[in-house]
Amino acid sequence: MLFYMRRFFDRGYKSCFGCILVLTVSLFISGCWDQKELQERHFVLAVGIDKADEGETMKEKEKKQVENFVQPHGDKLYRLSFQILQLTPASGEGTRKASTSTYVISSTGESMFEMLRDMLGQSSKGFWFEHVQAIVISEEAVKQGGLQPIIDLFRRDTEMRWLIKPLITSGNAKKILEFKPPSGEPGGVALARSLQLYKKNPHIPGWNSGLGETSQAIDNKRTIQICRVELEGDIVKLGGTALFKAGKFVGYIDEYATQGTAFFSASEKSSIITIECPDHPGKILVFELFRHETKLTPHINGEDIYFTLDIGMRGNLGESQCGNHFDPMDAEAIRRVEILVAEEVKHNILYAFHSYQSLQADPGDFAAKLKAHQPLVWEKVKEHWNEEIFPSISLMPSVNVVIENVGSHK
Amino acid sequence: MAKKKWIACALITFVCIMISGCWDMRELQDRNFVLAVAIDKADDVKSVETFVQPHGSKRYRVSLQILKLSTGGDQKEESRTFIKSNTGESIFEMVRDMLGQSSKSLWFEHVQVIIISDAVLKEVDLGEILDFFKRDSEMRSRIKIYVTSGKARPIIEYSPPSKEPGGVYLANISRLHIKNIHVGGARTDLGYTIQYFYNKSNVLLPRIEMADKVVKLGGSAVFKKDKFIGYADDYAIAGLKMMLGTEKSAVVTIDSPKTPGHQIIFELFRHDTTLTPHVENGVIYFTDEISMYGNVGEIQGDISENDTMDPEFIRTLETAFAEEIKNNIYYADKIFKNEMRVDAISKFAAKLKAHEPDTWEQVKDHWDELYPTIPLYVSVNVTIRNIGSHK
Numbered sequence: 063m064l065f066y067m068r069r070f071f072d073r074g075y076k077s078c079f080g081c082i083l084v085l086t087v088s089l090f091i092s093g094c095w096d097q098k099e100l101q102e103r104h105f106v107l108a109v110g111i112d113k114a115d116e117g118e119t120m121k122e123k124e125k126k127q128v129e130n131f132v133q134p135h136g137d138k139l140y141r142l143s144f145q146i147l148q149l150t151p152a153s154g155e156g157t158r159k160a161s162t163s164t165y166v167i168s169s170t171g172e173s174m175f176e177m178l179r180d181m182l183g184q185s186s187k188g189f190w191f192e193h194v195q196a197i198v199i200s201e202e203a204v205k206q207g208g209l210q211p212i213i214d215l216f217r218r219d220t221e222m223r224w225l226i227k228p229l230i231t232s233g234n235a236k237k238i239l240e241f242k243p244p245s246g247e248p249g250g251v252a253l254a255r256s257l258q259l260y261k262k263n264p265h266i267p268g269w270n271s272g273l274g275e276t277s278q279a280i281d282n283k284r285t286i287q288i289c290r291v292e293l294e295g296d297i298v299k300l301g302g303t304a305l306f307k308a309g310k311f312v313g314y315i316d317e318y319a320t321q322g323t324a325f326f327s328a329s330e331k332s333s334i335i336t337i338e339c340p341d342h343p344g345k346i347l348v349f350e351l352f353r354h355e356t357k358l359t360p361h362i363n364g365e366d367i368y369f370t371l372d373i374g375m376r377g378n379l380g381e382s383q384c385g386n387h388f389d390p391m392d393a394e395a396i397r398r399v400e401i402l403v404a405e406e407v408k409h410n411i412l413y414a415f416h417s418y419q420s421l422q423a424d425p426g427d428f429a430a431k432l433k434a435h436q437p438l439v440w441e442k443v444k445e446h447w448n449e450e451i452f453p454s455i456s457l458m459p460s461v462n463v464v465i466e467n468v469g470s471h472k
Numbered sequence: 473m474a475k476k477k478w479i480a481c482a483l484i485t486f487v488c489i490m491i492s493g494c495w496d497m498r499e500l501q502d503r504n505f506v507l508a509v510a511i512d513k514a515d516d517v518k519s520v521e522t523f524v525q526p527h528g529s530k531r532y533r534v535s536l537q538i539l540k541l542s543t544g545g546d547q548k549e550e551s552r553t554f555i556k557s558n559t560g561e562s563i564f565e566m567v568r569d570m571l572g573q574s575s576k577s578l579w580f581e582h583v584q585v586i587i588i589s590d591a592v593l594k595e596v597d598l599g600e601i602l603d604f605f606k607r608d609s610e611m612r613s614r615i616k617i618y619v620t621s622g623k624a625r626p627i628i629e630y631s632p633p634s635k636e637p638g639g640v641y642l643a644n645i646s647r648l649h650i651k652n653i654h655v656g657g658a659r660t661d662l663g664y665t666i667q668y669f670y671n672k673s674n675v676l677l678p679r680i681e682m683a684d685k686v687v688k689l690g691g692s693a694v695f696k697k698d699k700f701i702g703y704a705d706d707y708a709i710a711g712l713k714m715m716l717g718t719e720k721s722a723v724v725t726i727d728s729p730k731t732p733g734h735q736i737i738f739e740l741f742r743h744d745t746t747l748t749p750h751v752e753n754g755v756i757y758f759t760d761e762i763s764m765y766g767n768v769g770e771i772q773g774d775i776s777e778n779d780t781m782d783p784e785f786i787r788t789l790e791t792a793f794a795e796e797i798k799n800n801i802y803y804a805d806k807i808f809k810n811e812m813r814v815d816a817i818s819k820f821a822a823k824l825k826a827h828e829p830d831t832w833e834q835v836k837d838h839w840d841e842l843y844p845t846i847p848l849y850v851s852v853n854v855t856i857r858n859i860g861s862h863k
Contacts, residue, residue, distance in 0.1 A: 244554030252575035263571035265523050294520035300572035301523055317523040334565045336527045346528040348562045381564045383600035469607030
């Protein structure tokens with residue numbers, strides 16, 4: 063009897079325990095106890111960083127009084143601006159559709175973290191940084207203390223993604239955040255997406271455009287390449303590259319040099335190469351690159367370091383403005399165009415290469431190749447590579463172009 | 473055997489995974505559809521719009537009209553499209569550089585219309601401008617091409633009151649050439665224009681003009697091969713269409729014989745037009761025999777005097793209409809022979825080549841000089857079928 067009682071009790075105890083466990087767990091996982099709706103969050107889509115007192119009027123100075131806070135340490139170095147997504151939910155009555163728009167708030171100070179926490183005083187909801195698309199940094203701001211202090215928070219904080227795109231502007235970063243794209247997209251999204259089109263647009267350096275790659279470049283002490291963005295009137299456009307050496311801004315290279323960079327780092331997917339018509343100077347002919355094979359090799363000749371670059375390119379004839387003077391059905395003429403395109407690619411590569419040499423900044427490809435192929439030589443030169451060795455090395459490109467389709471018929 | 477089965481199984485599974493679709497999907501709203509292209513002279517180069525060119529000059533300003541598909545933005549949308557511009561020489565290079573202003577890749581498969589400012593055409597041949605559109609595989613042959621004497625960009629900036637996207641609206645205007653005798657819209661799209669180039673034929677393209685908030689198609693730009701010559705007005709285009717028999721319908725107006733100062737209108741329904749070359753003793757001339765059937769469309773004068781029930785009066789009208797059509801055709805002939813000195817769309821050359829190949833062989837090398845001297849004799853017969861009134 064006792065035995066059965068005991069067994070029953072044991073069982074009861076166990077099932078009782080089970081019941082309580084289920085109840086507790088279901089209480090905790092029933093969801094919604096910490097719900098936060100989308101429209102209750104302030105998503106930051108883009109961050110702008112300017113020099114604190116850039117282009118100010120009296121009215122803005124008054125406004126700054128309110129935006130400011132008392133800092134125990136540091137100066138008013140930077141103006142931090144956030145582009146915030148405004149979500150309006152669809153409402154039941156009438157035909158009002160859900161819509162999105164953005165607005166910009168800003169603050170000044172030195173620590174980014176301090177500024178953003180103080181900006182909560184201007185906001186009714188908490189900031190969410192998980193969807194930051196782009197960081198626009200003005201040239202003035204980055205000249206003050208280099209790149210590292212500006213992006214440190216974004217590298218360190220857990221909320222930030224590594225795919226955030228840093229961008230540099232020679233103008234005012236806040237103005238770029240305030241720009242509303244005509245397509246109706248939020249500005250930050252438009253900027254980041256535009257940078258992703260680097261596969262088709264040879265004028266932007268999109269292949270290593272994320273905050274992740276930038277961080278890696280900082281840590282590996284490589285030259286950092288960041289895309290340039292400019293605003294004029296109602297046009298925002300990406301094009302060209304800003305270069306940083308050891309976190310310091312060294313200068314811009316233009317669209318042409320950016321295209322050339324892609325050629326020697328083999329990062330282009332497609333490209334548009336223009337040449338002058340063979341028999342018709344002043345008119346142009348366009349080659350559209352589809353496929354390429356690129357090989358950069360370091361060579362040592364005594365004390366001399368030089369690089370060879372072998373490129374094979376295949377593509378189409380994209381456009382001919384030569385009029386009737388050029389017949390693409392003529393194999394001989396196509397042969398000549400292939401040679402001219404190859405010459406042009408060579409010229410472009412050397413143009414880009416010399417741009418880097420004059421800024422004393424190795425884009426990274428040359429040091430990496432030398433280190434991999436000639437580690438002993440690299441050990442000797444690595445200390446003064448960027449300043450002394452790189453500007454004096456030579457690059458010998460050889461390019462072979464094949465035109466596959468001409469886009470015309472008899 | 474078993475091994476083979478296993479391989480087949482694995483292969484099928486593998487293929488299924490790879491072709492399960494959607495891996496490269498791209499939603500409609502993730503594409504930037506270009507609806508219209510405007511080509512202007514690059515007068516005002518905005519430094520931010522453009523780029524460093526290794527070759528060529530700042531020759532053109534290319535503007536693209538892009539369809540706005542997103543539902544976001546302000547509630548009261550003014551326009552369904554927006555415009556992006558760039559300056560340079562190679563259109564391909566400009567289009568690719570424009571991606572720096574765009575968040576989505578540009579899609580040209582739905583381009584409706586290309587508008588070219590004549591300031592560009594006075595400097596550059598049409599063939600060079602259209603080369604990119606002709607060579608690129610994304611372009612459709614049915615893209616309409618218009619020429620304007622003003623700037624092209626404002627025309628694609630125009631948002632029609634009907635709220636259609638601008639490019640679609642612009643392209644559809646020329647489709648009404650069947651009813652609108654003032655528009656030479658047949659065979660003027662990209663595909664036909666390229667055919668004309670290859671056949672070394674002359675080209676006509678519709679003219680579009682914009683003033684304030686009015687956009688209108690009428691008349692044509694005349695090209696000798698691909699060189700811009702000038703404009704032919706609405707009346708000359710009407711005459712040319714009747715001369716070559718390319719009209720489907722037409723409205724012909726005359727002054728009423730009974731009540732001068734008031735108009736009577738003939739609506740053309742059907743016609744029979746034969747343009748024939750003749751060579752007699754080495755002299756070339758053309759005859760144009762036209763029979764037209766149609767209705768009395770409108771009478772502005774007093775209808776008790778203009779009595780359409782009177783067969784006699786109808787006979788008078790038929791003669792008067794025939795006279796007017798003849799005048800119209802001679803007017804067009806004069807414009808093209810004396811002012812333009814261009815065999816419009818090389819129709820006369822084609823006829824001569826087909827009917828008198830031997831003569832053509834002799835004259836083809838100096839046809840351009842010969843054409844303005846060749847006479848055309850027109851005879852028109854008009855039959856009025858319905859009068860639209862009753863007793």
